[in-house]
Amino acid sequence: MRILNFGSLNIDYVYRVDSFVKPGETKAAQSLSVFPGGKGLNQSLAMARAGLAVAHAGKVGKEGGFLLETLQKGGVDTRLIETSAIATGHAIIQVDDKGGNCILLFGGANQDIDEHYIDRALAGFGSGDMLVLQNEISSMASIISKAKSRGMAIALNPSPYSESILSYPLELIDIFIMNEIEAEGISGTHEPEAAASLIARSFPQARIVITLGENGSLCLYKGELVRQKAYKVQAVDTTAAGDTFSGYFLAGLVEGLSTKNALDLAARAAAICVTRKGAADSVPWRKELE
Ligand code: RIB
Secondary structure (H helix, E strand, O other), X not given: OOEEEEOOOEEEEEEEOOOOOOOOOOXXXXXXXXXXXXXXXXXXXXXXXXXXXXXXXXXXXXOOHHHHXXXXXXXXXXXXXXXXXXXXXXXXXXXXXXXXXXXXXXXXXXXXXXXXXXXXXXXXXXXXXEEEEOOOOOOHHHHHHHHHHOOOEEEXXXXXXXXXXXXXXXXXXXXXXXXXXXXXXXXXXXXHHHHHHHHHHHXXXXXXEEEOHHHOEEEEEOOEEEEEOOOOOOOOOOOOHHHHHHHHHHHHHHOOOOHHHHHHHHHHHHHHHOOOOOOHHHOOOHHHHO
């Protein structure tokens, strides 16, 4: 099985603050760091560092070369990534003293995904391969439809949540990995187990994973519910914890682990991720989990 992650590539501008800026407030940041990021890039690195062979498709602007270098150093195949005339996507991230974050996104080149590029990127993939998606690039519905018509399995992390997700052909998704906010957006229900049940009723073909922060995660598939605890650590920066979880969970499934063991692998990786600063840089290597 070949893995294609069709996803975002961002430059992350990370501002350390004691607490997040409030509406109408001006405040000084304690520091600024610039990191590689983007949910797509982070998840490709997580899958590669977990041991999977991964190809990444997506677009950067002309100043995005260091994002490709980051992926290449992590062992990700970047040959499908193209350079757009539009600026590289970026994220303005505040990280507070508790390690929490809030993120403002500028899509840039991530929103320059058109039909011709989709066809070029998917051309070498087909039945038995897996497509991995997040929700930070344009033309999502078309990518899903075209990948499925080629026979690919599809994993979707519907993050960040937007109402447009509800217009995607979600009946074609094989694996959903989402947090509580995204689960509520898709199901209309706040309580995670009830949300998983409702999503399973609408999309009975899919494995549904919901991450619950410090309360762990759950997976509902074909009527079987599996729960996983979160490992307790001192969080420094929670950015990319969800991406690390998604990448490691998928890597676990692809290598044949049970749902329980794949959730456990993902929980251990995410716990290490939150003890480090940055997004891509904080994704652990597999050997660090042992
Ligand atoms: O999930 C974390 C990521 O979200 C950051 O790297 C940022 O680029 C945004 O895409």
